[in-house]
Amino acid sequence: MNTKTKAETQPEDAFIDEICAYPGGEAVRLCMQCGTCTASCANASKMDYSVRELIGMSRAGLKKEVLSSNSSWLCLSCYLCTVRCPRGIRPTEFMHILDTIANREGMVNTRTLILYRSFVGLVHSMGTAPALYLMTLFYLRSNPFRAVKMMPLAVNLLRHKRLPIRPHRLKPEAQRQLKTILAKAKTLEESHETV
Amino acid sequence: MKQYSYYPSCCLHGDAVAYDLSTRAVAKSLDIELLELDQWNCCGSTPFTGIDQLGAICCATRNLALAEKTGLEMVTCCSDCYLMFKKADSFLKEYPKLKANVDEALAAGGLEYHGTVKIRHILDVFANDVDSNLISSKVKKNLAGLKVAPYYGCQVVRPKPGFDHPEFPQSLERLIKSLGAEPTPFPIKTRCCGGSTILAETDACLELLHKILKSAVSNGANCVATVCAFCQLNLDLYQSWVNRKFKTNINIPILFFTQLMGVALGLGYEELGLERGIVPTKKVLASYLSA
Numbered sequence: 001m002n003t004k005t006k007a008e009t010q011p012e013d014a015f016i017d018e019i020c021a022y023p024g025g026e027a028v029r030l031c032m033q034c035g036t037c038t039a040s041c042a043n044a045s046k047m048d049y050s051v052r053e054l055i056g057m058s059r060a061g062l063k064k065e066v067l068s069s070n071s072s073w074l075c076l077s078c079y080l081c082t083v084r085c086p087r088g089i090r091p092t093e094f095m096h097i098l099d100t101i102a103n104r105e106g107m108v109n110t111r112t113l114i115l116y117r118s119f120v121g122l123v124h125s126m127g128t129a130p131a132l133y134l135m136t137l138f139y140l141r142s143n144p145f146r147a148v149k150m151m152p153l154a155v156n157l158l159r160h161k162r163l164p165i166r167p168h169r170l171k172p173e174a175q176r177q178l179k180t181i182l183a184k185a186k187t188l189e190e191s192h193e194t195v
Numbered sequence: 196m197k198q199y200s201y202y203p204s205c206c207l208h209g210d211a212v213a214y215d216l217s218t219r220a221v222a223k224s225l226d227i228e229l230l231e232l233d234q235w236n237c238c239g240s241t242p243f244t245g246i247d248q249l250g251a252i253c254c255a256t257r258n259l260a261l262a263e264k265t266g267l268e269m270v271t272c273c274s275d276c277y278l279m280f281k282k283a284d285s286f287l288k289e290y291p292k293l294k295a296n297v298d299e300a301l302a303a304g305g306l307e308y309h310g311t312v313k314i315r316h317i318l319d320v321f322a323n324d325v326d327s328n329l330i331s332s333k334v335k336k337n338l339a340g341l342k343v344a345p346y347y348g349c350q351v352v353r354p355k356p357g358f359d360h361p362e363f364p365q366s367l368e369r370l371i372k373s374l375g376a377e378p379t380p381f382p383i384k385t386r387c388c389g390g391s392t393i394l395a396e397t398d399a400c401l402e403l404l405h406k407i408l409k410s411a412v413s414n415g416a417n418c419v420a421t422v423c424a425f426c427q428l429n430l431d432l433y434q435s436w437v438n439r440k441f442k443t444n445i446n447i448p449i450l451f452f453t454q455l456m457g458v459a460l461g462l463g464y465e466e467l468g469l470e471r472g473i474v475p476t477k478k479v480l481a482s483y484l485s486a
Contacts, residue, residue: 022248023290042387046399074396077241078349078387079278083361092354099245111395112245119242119391123254127236131209138394153432157210160471168208174234177304178257184303185253188296 012061018101019058024093031055037081037091047071051081051091054098067105072098073112114142127178130167131157197324199315200265201229202258202280204273205237206424213468214272214424217453218317220467224333224460225325229270232261238276239283242391252293253300255283260301260308268313270320272453274350274423275390277316281357284314316351318422318452319358322366327373335461336483337375343455344416345371345378346407348426349387361385367420367452374459379414383407388429398440404429405437408445417479420452427451431473448476458483 019025031052038050048069049057057066075095082090099116102108118137122129135154139147157163170178207215222229237243239254259280262269271277287294287310301307321330345367352361359366362385368378386407389400408430411419421427431449438445449472457467464484469476477484 023286023293024248042403043396043399046396074392074399076349076387076390076392077245078390079353080349080362080385080387082354090354096245096248100248103246112392115391115395116242116246120247120250123237123239123243128205128208129237129242130205135394142395156432156473160473162210162212162471164209164212168203168205170234170236174236177306178236178254181253181257181300181304181306182250184300185249185296188299189247189249 010061015061015063015066016059019094019097022093022097022100024090025097027087027089028055028058028094030087031059031089032087034086036084036086037089040080040084041075042078042080043074043076047074051095055089055091055094064107066098067102067107070110071095072102073108073110075099111142114138117141124179124182126167127170127175128168130164132163132165133167196226196228198228198230198267199270199320200262200267201231202235202238202262202269202271202276203231204271204276204424206273206428210428211272211424211451213471214427214451214453216466216468217451217457217462218272220462221321221453221456221460224457224462225321225330227320227325230265230267232258232265232269234261238271238273238279240275240279244279244282249293249296249300251279252283252286253297255279256287256297256301256308257304257306259284259312259314260306262312263308268315270315270317272317272422272424274316274348275425277314278350278353280314281355284310284312285355316358316422318351318366318370321453321456322370323358327369330370330373330456334374334459336459336485338455338459338483339375341376341479341483342379342415342417343371343376344381344411344414344419345384345452346381346411346419346421346426346430347385348421348423349385351422352385367422370452371420371455374456376455376459379411379416381410381414381416383410388423388426390425390429393429393433397436400429401433401437401440404433405441405443408434408437408447409443412445412447416447418448418450418455418476420450420455422452434474446474448472448474448479450476461485 239251
């Protein structure tokens with residue numbers, strides 16, 4: 001697998017090489033464009049490009065088009081494509097890898113990305129991601145006006161004792177431990193990227 | 196009495212508190228002891244892994260390292276956490292370079308993980324570790340006449356074949372039958388409900404919910420039994436939105452399968468968190484609930 005032919009070292013291969021370097025992404029080159037992934041996808045009709053197309057485009061080096069599309073952000077992580085792929089590719093991981101690269105390179109600003117960032121921020125500061133905090137943070141950052149529309153839902157949850165104001169917290173030393181681990185992971189990730 | 200290390204998840208400490216209550220109550224009556232994992236953190240679920248794979252796997256592995264110290268199997272109710280833990284565990288075994296990074300990050304926090312924890316979902320435990328004859332013998336209120344749509348959602352049985360088939364599982368049907376109730380046909384029982392994406396892509400997810408609810412109702416179900424906190428929340432909380440958007444009149448209670456087990460085992464309405472359902476559960480369950 002590591003022996004590259006002449007064609008594979010062309011500049012347009014940089015993008016697919018980058019994808020394949022992530023754990024879970026290495027099999028993407030094996031795609032035979034059968035479309036089983038797209039046929040299994042619950043959100044395919046709402047995507048700019050289907051999973052099958054995204055893989056083909058990535059192989060063709062169309063990085064900008066792939067990363068600026070809405071597709072990977074509509075992936076629900078239901079893993080049906082991964083179950084069914086006859087080539088053993090993990091399209092769900094492929095979609096996550098696209099999210100990761102698009103986020104890192106600042107290529108998009110979708111609502112789903114704002115949701116993900118809010119979630120990660122909470123875990124970094126609290127160790128968990130309680131629904132009330134996540135909803136508040138997400139709507140403040142994405143569209144405060146939409147929060148008004150969502151209020152009845154929050155009230156409904158509160159009325160049914162399903163939106164605790166004081167969530168599970170870690171003890172200070174456990175929280176510090178988690179922060180240290182995540183900080184170390186971040187430096188390892190960054191040093192890997194500069195190699 | 197069999198013991199498990201219990202990972203509750205953020206959801207079960209939040210909107211899915213009824214899942215936590217009913218799981219603990221049912222486990223107790225089946226002589227299972229659930230010991231909550233001390234100082235657990237977020238599993239590093241989909242929103243995390245979507246933008247920071249290494250950080251997410253470190254989150255998951257911290258919990259696994261803590262569970263490993265207990266020497267017990269780790270059970271969780273949340274399908275997303277279940278998938279994430281299994282994924283972290285298999286990725287660590289599959290990718291040595293990733294493992295080296297995770298080991299180094301964990302070591303910074305004074306932890307290590309050796310890959311020995313057996314990760315379980317509560318459905319797997321109740322359906323496979325407990326003898327169904329034992330459950331039948333403990334049933335105080337036979338649920339005869341109750342038609343239940345067995346809804347698995349997506350992540351509990353995927354991506355690799357685990358305790359059940361990734362597309363056509365049967366565990367929940369078996370469990371429902373052992374309570375005396377009737378599982379209804381449910382062709383899209385492993386279709387995704389949209390999960391947390393519903394916050395960002397509400398309209399797309401309402402379509403998915405509509406299909407699932409329509410399928411459950413048209414197959415004659417009186418209620419839906421779920422195994423996932425997100426599925427229950429989305430089908431329950433957004434049911435009125437589905438009705439408004441698609442001009443339907445669906446009114447079907449969405450239960451956790453553990454609540455259904457609890458009713459059959461003679462446990463109380465509030466003990467099982469049944470009053471926390473947004474779509475009222477009382478009418479459908481009235482003839483089975485102990486006074």
